[in-house]
Each structure stands twice: as structure tokens, then as C-alpha cells.
Amino acid sequence: MTSEDPKDDSAPAKVARKMADAVTYLSTVADRAGLCTIAEDLRAVRRSLMKETGDGSPAAAAGEICQEDEAPLRKAGNEPSC
Numbered sequence: 001m002t003s004e005d006p007k008d009d010s011a012p013a014k015v016a017r018k019m020a021d022a023v024t025y026l027s028t029v030a031d032r033a034g035l036c037t038i039a040e041d042l043r044a045v046r047r048s049l050m051k052e053t054g055d056g057s058p059a060a061a062a063g064e065i066c067q068e069d070e071a072p073l074r075k076a077g078n079e080p081s082c
Helices: 012-032 036-053 058-062
Strands: none
Touching (some): 012 036
16 A cells, blocks of 8 residues: 555545445345345455555454454344345
């Protein structure tokens, strides 16, 4: 990555983080709708985006799964299980 101004909202790392947040939401919606394969694909996209953020955490550097990438959030009893 280049050394952009951290206050710049268009910096690639910030854009990647915002995209990762949006993809997290979409994967949760897909999972709740019973679209398990799409939800898994979206979580893989999120992991790729998080690698681009360069947040410096050991988990991100190693490509480890973060809590948001693990089991999706569910409401008890009213969503299909994948």
C-alpha cells in the first residue's frame, strides 16, 4: 500500500474497510434468506477486503477469520438454517 493521508476518506484502505462493512451486512441478509452459498461467497469477499485494509492486526495479516466471518447472526427460530 502507499502512504496516503489517513484522514483522506478516499484512501484505498478506508474504502476497503467501508466495503467490507457493507459486505458483512449483505452476507447476513443472504444467510437469513437461506442463501447459504451466496453468504459464504460474500464472507470470502469480506476476508479479501480486510486484507486490503492493512489494519496491522496479526489476524488480518495472517488472513484469519474474524468473528464477523464466523457463524452468521440469527434470530431464534424464524430463519432457515444453512
